[in-house]
Amino acid sequence: MPASATANVKDNREKLLERAMSRHQYSGDALIEVLHTAQELFGFLSRPLLKTIAQKLRLPPSRVLGVATFYHFFSLKPKGEHTFVVCLGTACYVAGGLSLIENLERRCAKAGQTTADGKVSIETARCIGSCGLAPAVIYDGNVLARVTPQVLDTELNKIGAQ
């Protein structure tokens, strides 16, 4: 991609974030909404991004960092190309969710981390509310039902993970 095009995309994202903040009248109360939007746009919350948000909302940077690190949903590190979220809610746990995460950790990375090549991120969730389909895994936003380690192997092989 030419450099100018990349710059354009970036500008656009910053503009969208600005718009989200102005929609909330730059109120500090809207911090969580703004962080949601920022993560949606940029994929993760970098330190410079948090600093910008703190300035615009007139909040101490410590408060913004405090909120961003308090909630599981916000990620301060970039995510992999593909994401597996293994549900470890009670129903999935008793149905064998643990063996799924063990399989992924063996093949890719520890839960909460991304493979060195940036291809796959492994995450766990505390109940995604699909208990009727246990054990469940969210693979790039889609819920897979009654997953076995073999199903994960197939998906991993498809994307050419090591």
Added chain:
Amino acid sequence: MTAEELLEKQTEELARQQGLKSRILCCTAAGCISCGADGVRHALAAEVEAQGRTGSVEVCGTGCMGMCGRGPLVLNSSDGQLYGNVTAADASALISDNASDREGLAARSIDLKAPFFSRQLKIVLANSGRVDPEKLADYIAAGGYQSLAKALEEMTPRDVVQQIKASGLRGRGGAGYPTGLKWELVAKQIQPTKYVVCNADEGDPGAFMDRSVLEGDPHRVLEGMAIAGYAVGAQQGYIYVRGEYGLAIQRLQTAIKQAEREHLLGTRIFEQGFQFRIDLRIGAGAFVCGEETALIASIEGKRGQPRQRPPYPPASGLWGAPTLINNVETFANIPPIIERGGDWFAGIGTEGSKGTKVFALAGKIANTGLIEVAMGATLREILFEIGGGIPNQKFKAAQTGGPSGGCIPEQYLDVPVDYESLAKIGSIMGSGGLIVMDETSCMVDVARFFMEFCMDESCGKCIPCRAGTVQMHDILHRITTGAASEQDLDMLKSLCELLRETSLCGLGQTAPNPVISTLKYFAQEYEAHIREKRCPAGHCHIAPAGQEARA
């Protein structure tokens, strides 16, 4: 819209629906979508179009039909037959007017007269699986927003509170505080600005009732909140919904927009002076935000940490204003209570627990899914008649109330399910997650699992919870790996006491519950792990004797 126009709209939509040859209802709740319901729905719609029958056959997406374990589910209204495990290839047979065309699907048909359906009593879920959650007209056809019209036109705010009090409805979030009393407390406050908050931060693992209600019948919750706003004198409502519930968020956004367009929310509701806005607040993944003071902090854009009560939110809540906080299911009960009266509702259930309760059945049970039963039904009825029993294994325990609840052993299967009875046997009603465990589940490991959950989710504000959950988890981990001693067990018991007595909020106070109840009913399993270094359920990996010291 006026109340008269609402009635007209209902008549109009009902006539249109009756004019159709059939309506094909396709469950599009999260459970069915993850087994391919979207594809089935599109195939059905495409098939209707291909056969040129758009005028006589309508394909609707609906909320949860209940039998989540057998999705995708599709029902043809012309013969009222429900089919499970449907695929796109079945589309042509499913839309046919000829019931005989569906003979090939007979093996996958689901008997609606089976106990799973016939033993349920649906009030909260009355529309779930029957109306399209993305169409306001569908909800209006089912009688929607008429309770709001009735409240605004025929009742004073005080009358509304009286009806809720008379109904005996108690908070469905788990603690069971009488809803009418809470409303009265907020209504009595004299400040001009008040808020109504819907707690949709359903965090208990194994619970998906609120999600299903929001996905399947979002307008019902909006209507319940608007009635609450009228009763307590609030003009602004917030729904605090889990960030993980993408579909519920999307459907709520659609529903709010539709209701505002028709002046069922917003300004000049039913051409009256009453105004009420509802905004969404998306949670960011913190279990503790289900606690009301933490939830308030989170709506205010802060870390979701609880604070000391009193003052309770009805006196000082969101931005210091009087705030009414109820759970999704509680609000969903409001429209039928206003429609049919508090006395009708009080006639259902037991002495101290009125109405129905929605449960999410999961774990080692034949029919996983969403059910609603009258309060006072026994666990045996719920698990063995409605749930269809445990496949291939023997029942060991039922877990209610998530990480704040307990495990109920077999000898209490005949205890009626209501707030008091469950508390008596060391569990709680909780929000409605019901997880069944069989002989292959190790109860010590279950206790460890919940403690790990509480340890991760502790907000860190008070020391008993922050440090205590880590210590308790550590001991439980040692027990499950065979490295624990008798002293550890004593320490575990005293920590249970400590956390319960000294933690700041409900999370820490109830975190020991799974340990206490498993210690009470399954003490022999703890002893087997500690003394004999073996796991009776064969679940835990215990190193052979002599090596455990290194574990």
